[in-house]
Amino acid sequence: xxxxxxxxxxxxxxxxxxxxxxxxxxxxxxxxxxxxxxxxxxxxxxxxxxxxxxxxxxxxxxxxxxxxxxxxxxxxxxxxxxxxxxxxxxxxxxxxxxxxxxxxxxxxxxxxxxxxxxxxxxxxxxxxxxxxxxxxxxxxxxxxxxxxxxxxxxxxxxxxxxxxxxxxxxxxxxxxxxxxxxxxxxxxxxxxxxxxxxxxxxxxxxxxxxxxxxxxxxxxxxxxxxxxxxxxxxxxxxxxxxxxxxxxxxxxxxxxxxxxxxxxxxxxxxxxxxxxxxxxxxxxxxxxxxxxxxxxxxxxxxxxxxxxxxxxxxxxxxxxxxxxxxxxxxxxxxxxxxxxxxxxxxxxxxxxxxxxxxxxxxxxxxxxxxxxxxxxxxxxxxxxxxxxxxxxxx
Numbered sequence: 138x139x140x141x142x143x144x145x146x147x148x149x150x151x152x153x154x155x156x157x158x159x160x161x162x163x164x165x166x167x168x169x170x171x172x173x174x175x176x177x178x179x180x181x182x183x184x185x186x187x188x189x190x191x192x193x194x195x196x197x198x199x200x201x202x203x204x205x206x207x208x209x210x211x212x213x214x215x216x217x218x219x220x221x222x223x224x225x226x227x228x229x230x231x232x233x234x235x236x237x238x239x240x241x242x243x244x245x246x247x248x249x250x251x252x253x254x255x256x257x258x259x260x261x262x263x264x265x266x267x268x269x270x271x272x273x274x275x276x277x278x279x280x281x282x283x284x285x286x287x288x289x290x291x292x293x294x295x296x297x298x299x300x301x302x303x304x305x306x307x308x309x310x311x312x313x314x315x316x317x318x319x320x321x322x323x324x325x326x327x328x329x330x331x332x333x334x335x336x337x338x339x340x341x342x343x344x345x346x347x348x349x350x351x352x353x354x355x356x357x358x359x360x361x362x363x364x365x366x367x368x369x370x371x372x373x374x375x376x377x378x379x380x381x382x383x384x385x386x387x388x389x390x391x392x393x394x395x396x397x398x399x400x401x402x403x404x405x406x407x408x409x410x411x412x413x414x415x416x417x418x419x420x421x422x423x424x425x426x427x428x429x430x431x432x433x434x435x436x437x438x439x440x441x442x443x444x445x446x447x448x449x450x451x452x453x454x455x456x457x458x459x460x461x462x463x464x465x466x467x468x469x470x471x472x473x474x475x476x477x478x479x480x481x482x483x484x485x486x487x488x489x490x491x492x493x494x495x496x497x498x499x500x501x502x503x504x505x506x507x508x509x510x511x512x513x514x515x516x517x518x519x520x521x522x523x524x525x526x527x528x529x530x531x
Contacts, residue, residue, distance in 0.1 A: 142401050143401050143402065143415065144401070144403075145372050145401050145403055147404065148420070148468075149417065149418055150372065150443055150468075151444065151469065152418050152421045153371075153372075153418050154434065154444070154468055155421035155422075155424055155467075155468055156421055157175065157368070157370070158433075158437075159171070159172055159175050159194040160426050160434065161422055162422060162424055163422060164421075165195060165196040166196065167195070167196055167197075168195075168208070169191045169201075169204050169215060170208055170214050170229060172190070172191050172194045173191075173215055173227060173228065173229045174229050175194075175369060176190075176369055177228075177232070177362075177366055177369050177370075177433075178220060178221070178226040178228050178236075178433060179226060179227040179433055180224070180225075180226060180227075180432070180433055181224075181225040181226050181227045182225050182431060182519065183340075183429075183431055183518060183519035184338060184339060184340055185337065185429070185516045186429040186430055186431045186518070186519075187217075188205050188337050189516065190428065190429055190432050191204075191205050192507065193426050193428055193429070193503075193507075198509070199509070202337050202510070205337070206332075209227070209332075210331065210332045213348070214229065214230050215227050215228070215229060215230065216228055216229075216230050216233055216329055217330040218241075218326065218329050218330070219241065219244065219320075219323050219324040220236045220240055221240050221381060222244075222383035223247075223324065223383075232362075232365070233350050234351050234352070234353050235358045235361045235362050237326045237350065237353075237358075238354070238357075238359075239355065239358035239359040239362045239382075239384075240362075240382060240384070241324060241325070242355070244324050244383075245321065248321045248324050249325070252317050252321055255300065255302055255312070255317075258304075259300035259301045259302070260300075261298065261300035262298065267314070267318070270293060270295045270296060270318070273292075273295075274292070274296055274318070275322070275327070275346065277289050277293055278344060279346050280292075282345065283332065283343040283344065284343055285334065285341070286315045286319055286344065289315070289344070290315055295314065296313070296315035296318065297313060297314070298313065299312065299313050299314075300314070323344075326347055327346070328346060328347055329344070329345055329346075329347045329348075330342040330344065330345075331344060337514070338514060338515075338516055340519070356391065356392075356395065359388055359391070359392040359395075360392045360395035360396050362382070363378065363382075363389075363392035363396055363398075366378065366381065366382075367396065367409060367410060368411060370438065371398075371409060371411060371414055372403050372408035373408055373409060374403065374405050374406060374407065374408050374409070374440060375390070375393070375407070375409070376405075376440065377438045378393070378409075379439075380439035381437065381439070393409055396411065397411075399411070399415050401415070403443075404443060405440045405442075421468075423466075423467050423496070424465075424467060425464075425466050425467075425496065425499035425500045425502070425503045427463075427464055427465075427474050427482070427484065427500070427504060429462055429518070430459065430460060430462050430518035430519070430520055430522070430525070432460070432463070435460045435463055435470070436460060443469075444468060444469045444470060445463075446469075446488055449470060449488060451523065452473065452522065452523050453470070453473050453487075453524060454522060455520045455521065455522050457520070459522075461518055461520065461521065461522030462474045462518060462522075462525055464484050464485075464486070464500055466492055466496045466499070466500065467491075467496070469488075470488070471486055471487065471488045471489070471492055472484055472485050472486040472487045472524075473487065473522070473524040473525060473528065474504065474525075474528065475525045475526075475527075475528035475529040476511070476516050476529065477528070477530075477531070480512075480513065480515070482504040482505075482507050482508045483528045483529075484504055485524065485528060517529070
């Protein structure tokens, strides 16, 4: 069977990545909305990563901060919310009902059940009490428009209620109702993260009531998410998609069938593309990029050998599998970068094969471009990796 499938070699996959992921110079976007639409989702666990990912793909990187803040906090064309695998992402607003129905509902049910179970184990108030506090807190948030968890606890003091978590375990701790409840409400799509308390690198956010959103059938939402993901990441395997979504394999297969995905051959085995993406793609112009930790391109596939050599991973990933800042040349990761205390963007090549004068010049230009728009802001990745720590300290 595999001999009948069109083989998409690594060079073509990298060419598709260059254009589809908005990384080649001619493919760069004019707005953060265009970036998010092309990538489906931007990892939002580290707030700075969202801005750095957008900046790497904008034709005019100087617009990164004001335009991304406009999209997130003024026009609300981008929304930061929980999505696949209980992870925080930034999505185009139009994709919110798709993400909510395809992944959020299942994750939300688990999150709420876990909260009620943990409270019960600790002898904390029951689910009826929690529902009463929740209603009161949401009413307070609606009155304020936007507010921090601390401000909302002033309006509803029961949010400060504490309970022990994982008693007797090595990770035992004390949780507040507030810290857990707002997260559950976020996964349920009832509240969203608003403007941060500090700059664009801040991890402290205000909350806001989520805007109304249509309810979609789960199967319809899953097929739409897969269609968008394949447009951005195809060709890719079933295992890639299962990992990225966090779905059961039966859901993945049903969605692939629903969108009419076409099977092709890739080095890992059978891959999938949309029906309008079967024809060969020509080589892209050579390009360089400095991408942040948790960048959606670097984290887009479970199987990464075709763009990230295995021997580089100990330097570029942390122990939990989070990738740090990376240097790219012509479709593959060749090194890493970091910002030093004085603001300098330092980078190092780890794979020099095929990286000549043209590549080094292009990488240096990207480092200068990044330094120019980041300016005096200091950026430290939330998940630090061995190479990033070394370069930052040098």
